[in-house]
Amino acid sequence: MIKLNLLHVLLLLIVARNISSQNISVILPLNKTMSWGNKQLYGDFADLNASSTLQVGFTNINKNVSYIIFQVHSHLYNVTLYNNTYIKGSYVVGTNVGMYSSVKPKIDTFFIYNPNMINLKLYLSVHGYYVKDPIPGGCNMEFPLPTSPYLQTSYNKDYVLVDAAAARDPSDAFCNNIDKALVFFYQMYLPERNFDADTYFDGIKNMMTMDGIENFGEYLPENGDRMRRMMSAYPGTGAVYVAVAISTQNTSAYSVYVPTYSYACSPLVESGCELLDDFLSQLLCASLLFLGLFICFFGHRFFKTEMFLVGLVSGVIITYIFISLTADLERPALLGASVLSGVCFGAIWLLFWWFYGIPLIAVLLSTLNVGFLFSAIIYYGLPGGLVALQLDLNFWILFVLVMLTTSLMLVSMTFLSNILCCSILGAYATIYPIDYYLGSNLKYIIINTIRRAVVPQFNKAILSPPFEWRDALIILLWVALATSGFLFQHFHNRGRPPFPPPPRNVRPLPSHLYYGTTAPRTPRYGATAPVSPPGIQTDRTPLLA
Structure with a gap:
C-alpha cells in the first residue's frame, strides 16, 4: 500500500513538471502602422511558467519594414533569448534582452526560456525599422551577439555603468566609420524606494519609443567614453536607461536600443538595498x-x-x-x-x-x-x-x-x-x-x-x-x-556677551576686546588713574617694580 502511494506521488510530480515546463508557441501580427516617433509594431504581456520555453513567430509584417528588434523584459529575474538554435553566439541572458532579425529572406523565430523556479510575467515588444535606419549594435565588438541591440548595466555601491555596442549605418556595411551613426543616451528615474513590477514595466514602456523618450527621458551627456555612461549610484532609486542611434547621413533615420534598468542594488537579497547595513x-x-x-x-x-x-x-x-x-x-x-x-x-x-x-x-x-x-x-x-x-x-x-x-x-x-x-x-x-x-x-x-x-x-x-x-x-x-x-x-542670546570667556586664557588681553564686556572709561586730565589689583600688570606698571 505504501509503495502504491509513493508511485502515485511520483507520477503526479512528473505530470506537474511536464505541465510547468511545457513549450508554448505564439504568432504575433506585425501589420501596425508606424509613425516617426513610434515604430513599435507590437507590445503586450505574456506569462511564462517555470522552466518553460515560449516560441515566438511573426505574421502580416508591415511591407515597409526592413528589419525588426525583438525585445523581452522581465522584472528582477533573468531569461534566455535565442533564435533558431541554442548555441554560443545565438543567445543572450538578462532581464532586458533583445535580438535583431532582417525581414529578408525570412524573419527569425525567437525562443524565450525561463530557467527560474517561479513563473514570470514578461513584456514582449517588436520594433520595426526602415532600410535607411541605423542598426543598433550593428558594429558590435564586445557583446556576445554579432548584432547586439541591447544595453548592459553593472553597478557597485558608488556608480552605475551602462554600455552599448556601436550602431551601424546602412551606408557602411563593414563598419569602416562608426561616426556615421551617433549614439545618444537617456535615463528616467522610477519612484524612490518603489520595487513594484507594475511601476517597472510602466517605466520600460515609457522609454521604448522616441515619443516616450522625448516626454520622459533626460539626456546623459558624453563623459569621455563614447559608448559608455557612468552615473552616480542612488541605491533604492530605480532608473531606466536607453540609447538612440541617429544617422548623420539622414537625421530623420534613427533606431532605439532595448531599454534597461538598474536599482543600483539587488531587491532580491535581504538588506540588498540598504545603504547602511551595519x-x-x-x-x-x-x-x-x-x-x-x-x-x-x-x-x-x-x-x-x-x-x-x-x-x-x-x-x-x-x-x-x-x-x-x-x-x-x-x-x-x-x-x-x-x-x-x-x-x-x-x-x-x-x-x-x-x-x-x-x-x-x-x-x-x-x-x-x-x-x-x-x-x-x-x-x-x-x-x-x-x-x-x-x-x-x-x-x-x-x-x-x-x-x-x-x-x-x-x-x-x-x-x-x-x-x-x-x-x-x-x-x-x-x-x-x-x-x-x-x-x-x-x-x-x-x-x-x-x-x-x-x-x-x-x-x-x-x-x-x-x-x-x-x-x-x-x-x-x-x-x-x-x-x-x-x-x-x-x-x-540677546543681551548676553557674544562669546563666553575661555576657562584658561594664556593671552593676558582685556576681556572687553573679545567677549562684549563694557570697557572702563579713560580718566579725565588730572583725575587719579584707577589702581590695578596686586599682581596685574598694566601700561602704568613700572618696569622695575
Missing part, C-alpha cells in the same frame, strides 16, 4: 538626529560643546577620506577609525579655544564647514558633461575657492555667522537620518563629494540626482529648521 553606521546615523537638533537650537549657547562637535565632524570627514585613499578597509572599521580620529581632532580644537580663546579663529572652522557644504551642494546640482571639471585639479581648485569665499564672507560677522553656521549645519545633520529613513537622496550631497575624492574615475560620473516629493519635503524641513534655529538662538 550596526555602527546605523548608530551614527541615528545619533546625528539628536546632535543636529542640539547644534541647531543650542549650539552657540553651549559654545565649548559646539567647538568639540564641529572639530569632531571635520576630523571624521578628513580622516575618512585619507584612510580611504591609503587603505582598503571594511566600512565599520573605516567609520570606527574616523570617529576615533574625529574625537581627537575635536578635543584639540576645544583645547585651542580653552587656552587662547580667539573668537575669529574659533568660528573659522564652522564657516569652513558651511563653505564645504555649499560647495558640495553646487557639485550635487551641476549638470554632467562639463569637460573642464573632469580634471581633478580644476575641480578641487574651484571647490576650495568656493569654500574659502563662503567662509570669508561669513567670518566677517563673527557672532551672527556662528549662529548661522550652527543653524545650517545642525539642520542638515538633523535631516540626514530622516532622509535615510524616508528614502530620499539629499544625503548624497556629502556622499557624492566624498566619492569624488576617493573613488577612482568618479570624475567621469554624471550625478543627475533625482528630485521627487520626498526630496522637496526634506528641503522644506531643512530650510524650516535652519530658519527657526537661527531665530531661536539669536533671540536666546
Whole structure:
C-alpha cells in the first residue's frame, strides 16, 4: 500500500513538471502602422511558467519594414533569448534582452526560456525599422551577439555603468566609420524606494519609443567614453536607461536600443538595498538626529560643546577620506577609525579655544564647514558633461575657492555667522537620518563629494540626482529648521556677551576686546588713574617694580 502511494506521488510530480515546463508557441501580427516617433509594431504581456520555453513567430509584417528588434523584459529575474538554435553566439541572458532579425529572406523565430523556479510575467515588444535606419549594435565588438541591440548595466555601491555596442549605418556595411551613426543616451528615474513590477514595466514602456523618450527621458551627456555612461549610484532609486542611434547621413533615420534598468542594488537579497547595513553606521546615523537638533537650537549657547562637535565632524570627514585613499578597509572599521580620529581632532580644537580663546579663529572652522557644504551642494546640482571639471585639479581648485569665499564672507560677522553656521549645519545633520529613513537622496550631497575624492574615475560620473516629493519635503524641513534655529538662538542670546570667556586664557588681553564686556572709561586730565589689583600688570606698571 505504501509503495502504491509513493508511485502515485511520483507520477503526479512528473505530470506537474511536464505541465510547468511545457513549450508554448505564439504568432504575433506585425501589420501596425508606424509613425516617426513610434515604430513599435507590437507590445503586450505574456506569462511564462517555470522552466518553460515560449516560441515566438511573426505574421502580416508591415511591407515597409526592413528589419525588426525583438525585445523581452522581465522584472528582477533573468531569461534566455535565442533564435533558431541554442548555441554560443545565438543567445543572450538578462532581464532586458533583445535580438535583431532582417525581414529578408525570412524573419527569425525567437525562443524565450525561463530557467527560474517561479513563473514570470514578461513584456514582449517588436520594433520595426526602415532600410535607411541605423542598426543598433550593428558594429558590435564586445557583446556576445554579432548584432547586439541591447544595453548592459553593472553597478557597485558608488556608480552605475551602462554600455552599448556601436550602431551601424546602412551606408557602411563593414563598419569602416562608426561616426556615421551617433549614439545618444537617456535615463528616467522610477519612484524612490518603489520595487513594484507594475511601476517597472510602466517605466520600460515609457522609454521604448522616441515619443516616450522625448516626454520622459533626460539626456546623459558624453563623459569621455563614447559608448559608455557612468552615473552616480542612488541605491533604492530605480532608473531606466536607453540609447538612440541617429544617422548623420539622414537625421530623420534613427533606431532605439532595448531599454534597461538598474536599482543600483539587488531587491532580491535581504538588506540588498540598504545603504547602511551595519550596526555602527546605523548608530551614527541615528545619533546625528539628536546632535543636529542640539547644534541647531543650542549650539552657540553651549559654545565649548559646539567647538568639540564641529572639530569632531571635520576630523571624521578628513580622516575618512585619507584612510580611504591609503587603505582598503571594511566600512565599520573605516567609520570606527574616523570617529576615533574625529574625537581627537575635536578635543584639540576645544583645547585651542580653552587656552587662547580667539573668537575669529574659533568660528573659522564652522564657516569652513558651511563653505564645504555649499560647495558640495553646487557639485550635487551641476549638470554632467562639463569637460573642464573632469580634471581633478580644476575641480578641487574651484571647490576650495568656493569654500574659502563662503567662509570669508561669513567670518566677517563673527557672532551672527556662528549662529548661522550652527543653524545650517545642525539642520542638515538633523535631516540626514530622516532622509535615510524616508528614502530620499539629499544625503548624497556629502556622499557624492566624498566619492569624488576617493573613488577612482568618479570624475567621469554624471550625478543627475533625482528630485521627487520626498526630496522637496526634506528641503522644506531643512530650510524650516535652519530658519527657526537661527531665530531661536539669536533671540536666546540677546543681551548676553557674544562669546563666553575661555576657562584658561594664556593671552593676558582685556576681556572687553573679545567677549562684549563694557570697557572702563579713560580718566579725565588730572583725575587719579584707577589702581590695578596686586599682581596685574598694566601700561602704568613700572618696569622695575
